[in-house]
Amino acid sequence: EDQVTQSPEALRLQEGESSSLNCSYTVSGLRGLFWYRQDPGKGPEFLFTLYSAGEEKEKERLKATLTKKESFLHITAPKPEDSATYLCAVQGYGGYNKLIFGAGTRLAVHP
Amino acid sequence: DAGVTQSPTHLIKTRGQQVTLRCSPKSGHDTVSWYQQALGQGPQFIFQYYEEEERQRGNFPDRFSGHQFPNYSSELNVNALLLGDSALYLCASSFGPGRVTDYNSPLHFGNGTRLTVT
Numbered sequence: 001e002d003q004v005t006q007s008p009e010a011l012r013l014q015e016g017e018s019s020s021l022n023c024s025y026t027v028s029g030l031r032g033l034f035w036y037r038q039d040p041g042k043g044p045e046f047l048f049t050l051y052s053a054g055e056e057k058e059k060e061r062l063k064a065t066l067t068k069k070e071s072f073l074h075i076t077a078p079k080p081e082d083s084a085t086y087l088c089a090v091q092g093y094g095g096y097n098k099l100i101f102g103a104g105t106r107l108a109v110h111p
Numbered sequence: 112d113a114g115v116t117q118s119p120t121h122l123i124k125t126r127g128q129q130v131t132l133r134c135s136p137k138s139g140h141d142t143v144s145w146y147q148q149a150l151g152q153g154p155q156f157i158f159q160y161y162e163e164e165e166r167q168r169g170n171f172p173d174r175f176s177g178h179q180f181p182n183y184s185s186e187l188n189v190n191a192l193l194l195g196d197s198a199l200y201l202c203a204s205s206f207g208p209g210r211v212t213d214y215n216s217p218l219h220f221g222n223g224t225r226l227t228v229t
Contacts, residue, residue, distance in 0.1 A: 095167045
């Protein structure tokens with residue numbers, strides 16, 4: 001059964017303090033791994049798609065990487081506006097755009 | 112360019128009642144998926160509609176049903192509501208499998224309908 005586990009559940013950082021979020025997955029054939037950001041009371045906002053091990057993508061202070069078993073979301077010099085829940089999801093060969101999500105990491109960045 | 116819109120934003124229902132939630136996909140998208148997100152959890156896939164047919168379904172009982180209209184908008188119906196159905200219901204749209212060269216057309220989510228069952 002496809003499964004996604006994210007850690008830590010919650011992370012508190014000082015502004016400028018870099019860190020990484022982890023997403024471990026098991027899937028019967030990976031079509032894609034997705035990172036989303038979700039603010040309170042809002043729907044998830046798409047950040048990245050990664051397709052194969054070794055791939056990296058960047059957007060502002062965020063960088064996502066992928067191995068055969070894990071993905072990391074690196075946050076460099078975060079700002080308070082980066083505070084949100086970050087969700088990881090995988091799509092296997094079980095169906096078109098049917099995503100399996102992890103429970104997310106709640107990130108709080110304090111000034 | 113209008114994104115995914117959902118209505119209503121909030122809803123309070125009593126156990127045993129029925130509810131209908133509505134979704135309009137992002138302009139140009141023809142596939143709609145519904146997800147349930149319990150508090151503190153990630154979204155869980157309910158089902159997906161493409162060409163007015165249910166194409167995939169997650170592990171949800173038959174009390175959950177849906178519909179897609181010719182204009183690609185969609186409804187989610189839940190019958191015989193239980194307290195455990197209280198959650199944020201998210202609609203997501205994308206291009207259908209027959210219209211993209213990139214198989215992994217990313218999902219675009221609406222802001223959801225917060226359903227509370229008392």
